[in-house]
Amino acid sequence: MTDQYYYPNIWGRSILTSANEILGDNGVNALLNLAGLQEYIGNYPPDNIKKEFSFTHVAKLQQALYDMYGSRGARVFATRGGEQTFQHSMDKYDKVQKAALAAMSIGSTEARHRVGLQFFSKFFNTVSDQIVRIDDDETYWYWIIERCPMCWERHATEPVCHLGVGVLNAASTWATGGAKFRIQEINCKAKGDENCVYALEKSPIG
Ligand SMILES: [Zn+2]
Structure with missing residues (x-):
C-alpha cells in the first residue's frame, strides 16, 4: 500500500524550505530525524515537477511537526508552509498561473473564488496523486x-x-485579488x- 502515490518534488521541497525558514537548519534536521526521513538532511527534493515525493513522506513530516510543536504550532507552520508551497508552484507552473489569471480576471469576488477553487482542484488532480473535488x-x-x-x-x-x-x-487570496476568508478543516x-473536508466561507472577512 505504501508509496504508491506522490506529490511533485517541488511541493516536498517547499514544505522543507519553508520549515527551514522558521526552524533553521538544526530545527529541520531534528524534524527529519524525528520523521525517520534522514535521507533529506542537507538533501532536499529537487526543484522540479516530477511526481516523486511520496504521500508517506508528506504524512511523516506533518506528523513530526505535530509531535514537536503540537496542533497549535503545526497550524502556525502550516499557514506559512502552505503559502510558500502555493507561491512556489505558481512560479514553477508558469503556464498554469497565466491560465488561472485569465480565467479569474473577471467577475465578483465570489465568482472569482469559485473559478479559482475549480481551477486549483483540477490542477491538484493533474500534477499530483491527490484527488480533490468541490461542492458548496x-x-x-x-x-x-x-x-x-x-x-x-x-x-x-x-x-x-x-x-x-x-x-x-493562499489560493483564495490570490484568486480574489487580496480577499481573506475563514477556512477550517x-x-x-x-x-x-x-x-x-475544508469549509471555506463564501463571504470574505471584513
Ligand atoms: Zn487529510
Whole structure:
C-alpha cells in the first residue's frame, strides 16, 4: 500500500524550505530525524515537477511537526508552509498561473473564488496523486479531498491536515485579488471520516 502515490518534488521541497525558514537548519534536521526521513538532511527534493515525493513522506513530516510543536504550532507552520508551497508552484507552473489569471480576471469576488477553487482542484488532480473535488451550499465552498497525502495512514482525534488550510488560504487570496476568508478543516480521514473536508466561507472577512 505504501508509496504508491506522490506529490511533485517541488511541493516536498517547499514544505522543507519553508520549515527551514522558521526552524533553521538544526530545527529541520531534528524534524527529519524525528520523521525517520534522514535521507533529506542537507538533501532536499529537487526543484522540479516530477511526481516523486511520496504521500508517506508528506504524512511523516506533518506528523513530526505535530509531535514537536503540537496542533497549535503545526497550524502556525502550516499557514506559512502552505503559502510558500502555493507561491512556489505558481512560479514553477508558469503556464498554469497565466491560465488561472485569465480565467479569474473577471467577475465578483465570489465568482472569482469559485473559478479559482475549480481551477486549483483540477490542477491538484493533474500534477499530483491527490484527488480533490468541490461542492458548496449557501454559506460555504467545500474542498473535499478523497485521497489525502497529509494524513496518509495517520490516526488522530482531531483534523490534522493543517497544511491544506495554508494552501487554500493562499489560493483564495490570490484568486480574489487580496480577499481573506475563514477556512477550517471540518472532516478528516485521520479521525475516521470518509474524506478530508475544508469549509471555506463564501463571504470574505471584513
Ligand atoms: Zn487529510
